[in-house]
Amino acid sequence: MGNDKPNQSFERPLFDYMEKMPGADIALTTSEKLLSWGSENSLWVFPMATSCCGIEFMAAACGRFDLDRIGTVARGTPRQCDVMVIAGTITVKMAPRVKKLWDMMPEPKWAIAMGSCAISGDFYRNIYSVVPGVDTFMPVDVYVPGCPPNPDHLMEGFRRLQDKIRAKRNGEWTEPETRPVMGMQMPSIPRYGSPDRHEVYDEAQLMAAMNIDPDGGLLKEGVELPQLPPPPVEEPAEADADPGDT
Amino acid sequence: MSWAADVTALCSERFGIEEFGAEGPLVSREQLVDLATALKNELDYIYFVYVVSVHYPEEAAIPADEEKGTEAVPGKPDCTLVHWRVRRMPDGERPTDTFAFRCFVPTGETCPSLSKVWTGADWQEREQFDLVGTVFEDHPDLRRIMMPEDWVGHPLRRDYAIETQHFPWR
Numbered sequence: 001m002g003n004d005k006p007n008q009s010f011e012r013p014l015f016d017y018m019e020k021m022p023g024a025d026i027a028l029t030t031s032e033k034l035l036s037w038g039s040e041n042s043l044w045v046f047p048m049a050t051s052c053c054g055i056e057f058m059a060a061a062c063g064r065f066d067l068d069r070i071g072t073v074a075r076g077t078p079r080q081c082d083v084m085v086i087a088g089t090i091t092v093k094m095a096p097r098v099k100k101l102w103d104m105m106p107e108p109k110w111a112i113a114m115g116s117c118a119i120s121g122d123f124y125r126n127i128y129s130v131v132p133g134v135d136t137f138m139p140v141d142v143y144v145p146g147c148p149p150n151p152d153h154l155m156e157g158f159r160r161l162q163d164k165i166r167a168k169r170n171g172e173w174t175e176p177e178t179r180p181v182m183g184m185q186m187p188s189i190p191r192y193g194s195p196d197r198h199e200v201y202d203e204a205q206l207m208a209a210m211n212i213d214p215d216g217g218l219l220k221e222g223v224e225l226p227q228l229p230p231p232p233v234e235e236p237a238e239a240d241a242d243p244g245d246t
Numbered sequence: 247m248s249w250a251a252d253v254t255a256l257c258s259e260r261f262g263i264e265e266f267g268a269e270g271p272l273v274s275r276e277q278l279v280d281l282a283t284a285l286k287n288e289l290d291y292i293y294f295v296y297v298v299s300v301h302y303p304e305e306a307a308i309p310a311d312e313e314k315g316t317e318a319v320p321g322k323p324d325c326t327l328v329h330w331r332v333r334r335m336p337d338g339e340r341p342t343d344t345f346a347f348r349c350f351v352p353t354g355e356t357c358p359s360l361s362k363v364w365t366g367a368d369w370q371e372r373e374q375f376d377l378v379g380t381v382f383e384d385h386p387d388l389r390r391i392m393m394p395e396d397w398v399g400h401p402l403r404r405d406y407a408i409e410t411q412h413f414p415w416r
Contacts, residue, residue: 093392128410129401130416131415137415188411188416204413205414208414208415221396
């Protein structure tokens with residue numbers, strides 16, 4: 001993603017946000033633009049790295065690709081972070097932990113689903129213990145497809161996220177990111193943003209995540225989660241009398 | 247695979263085991279702890295390699311068919327085959343080698359735990375209990391190790407319904 005504005009150097013991206021006064025050592029800007037610049041260039045990352053995409057994330061964070069150039073610093077606690085990068089397969093046992101960590105992050109927060117396992121479960125999606133995509137239990141802002149995606153792809157995902165943050169701070173409407181189509185069956189839990197998503201799912205997932213003991217195990221055995229209301233029973237049409245079946 | 251001469255001699259003299267085969271001898275559940283203790287203390291099998299178990303569903307007996315010329319096949323009960331392997335380190339002229347032994351456990355009954363003999367068996371027996379449902383008797387802490395704590399069923403059993411939903415995550 002290059003700089004498409006003329007007379008502004010890509011090496012000095014701050015000049016996208018301020019105007020240098022000719023003949024004086026003064027630059028003018030608005031506080032909103034300055035805050036927006038600071039917000040999108042200091043994305044601290046919580047790496048939820050569970051499998052091989054985590055290795056690619058480490059490669060992206062190390063010296064050769066150097067995610068630190070765009071201000072992303074990987075931190076070990078969710079309380080200091082703005083972005084959660086879910087890099088890897090999320091199992092049913094891991095999902096409440098991820099949900100709990102996501103709820104610990106302060107607002108405003110964003111999520112990047114990195115790799116096809118985090119997007120849809122990929123070829124583990126039909127296994128009894130794998131969650132078919134993290135967007136069944138948490139909102140996702142940017143999808144980075146690949147198996148695993150290159151560090152370049154992750155970097156490009158961060159640029160897309162920066163665009164989204166800038167538009168949001170400017171009060172502009174952005175279309176939700178289109179989910180990459182991966183030719184899979186519909187999961188039994190509707191995804192975030194789906195019209196079928198009942199609020200009972202949010203409530204049950206929140207309760208199940210809060211039941212996780214930080215020292216391992218469950219706080220309370222046999223907790224009762226809210227269940228979906230039963231579908232409305234349709235009156236069966238009156239069956240035609242079958243004289244032969246008596 | 248051939249077994250070492252001293253271990254086959256010990257098995258046949260003290261436990262009456264005659265058939266060894268490629269996968270190791272079949273041991274009865276009553277002999278299991280004695281055999282394991284003898285292997286560790288007398289023959290120096292100090293390293294526990296693995297315990298795995300496989301669930302076999304019930305198979306009905308097939309009667310003989312004289313027209314087709316087939317013989318009768320006896321049925322098998324619903325059971326679990328547990329398979330252990332242990333190793334000893336090279337000592338002088340003796341190279342390193344392993345020894346394996348097996349045991350059939352009918353479903354609903356328990357298998358003696360070897361975690362008192364080899365401490366390394368502790369978590370592996372928990373894994374077999376978690377995934378296959380083999381219950382190890384006298385295990386110090388037999389609970390799930392891989393699946394979520396509130397999971398129902400043992401997923402590697404043949405009779406496990408693989409499409410089981412786990413609300414609200416899947």
